[in-house]
Amino acid sequence: MFHKEKSIQLKNSASALYNNLSVLRIAPRRLTYFTVVHANVVNMVSTSWDGLNYSHRQLQSKEPNVATSTSLIMQAAFCALPSRDLLVVSSQKGIQMYESDGSIMVYWHALDTPEAPTAHAVFARGISAVSDNYVCVGVSSGAVLVFDVPSKGSNITLSEVLEEHKEAITDIASECSGSQECLANLVTADDGGNMCVWKSGEEFQLLNKIPGLDMTCSSVKLWKGTVLAGYGTGQIRLYEAVTGILHAEVNAHARWIYSLDIAPFSGLLLSAAEDSFVRVWHLSITPETNSVEIAHLHNECVTDTQICGAKFCDGDGYAFAVTGYDLSEIIRYVQS
């Protein structure tokens, strides 16, 4: 169903972090950007669709006003808004937002770090564009920061702090930007597997809380009103977002899941875990009849590798890319 294509070499290896791969497709310029985090560096590769040109860039998470320290990055993700694309980098010290090619930093938000080290780690993790003009980023305290992003320029402001989670945020996902109308358009997940479902707006509205079973939800997606959640137990669960009804449960992987992705136009789901496997599934969801089906389509095994990132390269799921801990390449697969 899929076959392996030529890998993209990286300047250094991928770190073991949840959702450690982000992809942005720039159709007008026939380019695709990839980002992979290595410790305190974001590796960016820009590839032309004809496969002939590659260019690399590295961003360090150095805070603008602090002389010495650099800090470890937890996640780097593209946020595609209708008016602009941003690259958001979340680290131990704060959140940086760049133009999508990584050329200019347009915004910096410092996390409140206490004077003396506390018993709990402080960091930002979980990044998503929401609706037309918001970017949401999670924090280790459980807070979710909502940033209001103007259509151009650097006048980005922190508009709201959502405080429902008690444990560190792991991942955030949204659907329905632009013209679509959705009841729920944001889901946030935490270390205890608890999930909150929201509707965005000037004031974000909490629609539902789905309790976790004390098992970390490391990656979450939202599609057609259904929450897709990947867990440390290797399970994938499908919940109806607004009601919390469990539709399906898959014993998908033998180890901790690190990444889920969805190809919204075709309903393909990608799951990747520490067990070296990437799996492709097909979802059919009919919200009107409340029927949800998930079928397994394909496996890929990346030998001797714990996978940390897996993303579709396009909305149909024609191709996907994979990163692994200690691996200095992005492996690509294309439908046969």
Added chain:
Amino acid sequence: MSVRTLPLVFINLGGEMLYILDQRLRALNTPEDQSETGVWSERDRKRVLNDVVGTMFGKSFMDELLKPQQLYSHRTMKTVLTRLAHSSIMRLNPASMDRLYELMIMAFKYQVLLSPRPRDLLLVSYNHLDAARAFVRDTPAVLNQVDETHRKIIEVYSRLSDGDFQLLRQTLLTFLQDVHTRVSVFLKNQIQNPSGRFVLMTSGPVPAGVDVPGLIRTFDPRGREVGRSEFPPGGTYSGSVGEGSFELSGDRVLRLGQNLYQAERPEETQTSRTPGAQLDRTNPLAKEELNLLARLMGCMKAGSVPAAAPRFRISLFPSDPEEEEEGGAPAEQAAIFQVINIQAVQDEEAASALARIAGQFTDEEAELENPSGSKGDDLLAMMDDL
């Protein structure tokens, strides 16, 4: 990232050090080895192990490690572990210490990477603690220290969630990233490939709490199961073999962290580097790192060995080509190798000097960044002399 890594790093790296020292010192006990430093008797070996365990599990040292703090560089770890190794009557030359550190790091990386669940890293640590206990079972005072440390570890870590443990594991994996030193005992046992990467099986028992992959279940709105189907998982998995004991004693079930070197011949602890990250990056140490280093060095007891007692120089890996380059024929190694000769008294001076100098950095942070800056370089040069 995680602020709870240091105690586990030291217990596991130190634990590996004990295994390697034990094996190498037994190797030096063979009748053929009549070098000038004398044969290492059973008594000498036990004494070295007792001294190292005693220092490693010293109360103030462990209390310092247990404070929530970031994990620092390989340089800091190596400096403290060198000091640990030298808390006994034994002296290691720099080449031996480098090899020893590489072995410890690769063993630790293997244990972290292959822990079935992040929480199982505790079981790995407990395996090391169990072994340390066995090494010092004839010395009640030191045995007590190990037990005390074990109790503190249980107290601190039993509060962490699975998510906290995964963060801890991710922090360790970042620390251990890009190190692919080949170790002969790992290659021989086929847990490491010739490329230096570890073998990850896609078969065997799943971790405790995880279901064997292959099942899809669907439910109706009332929560009743309405459908079930299977898919091929690609690997051959079997059910979990159950969870090991997280108590002070008991069957740990997990074998990671047990002594890999017991049955091995001395040549098996050879390492060869693959091109890749050097473990000693020459970045200037951050101010916080120097502070930690000063505190840790200050906390390590000078030891019960009197200053005038003879120090025995040994080369841990005489068949290592790099060591032979330095010293020529193995029989004359003791006289020719560059030997680190530190008296206990000098160590304390060095530690307090470090602390003083670290204190001076409050106003001079900018200088640390400058590669040609003076104070940072002086301090690093001093540590190289240790």
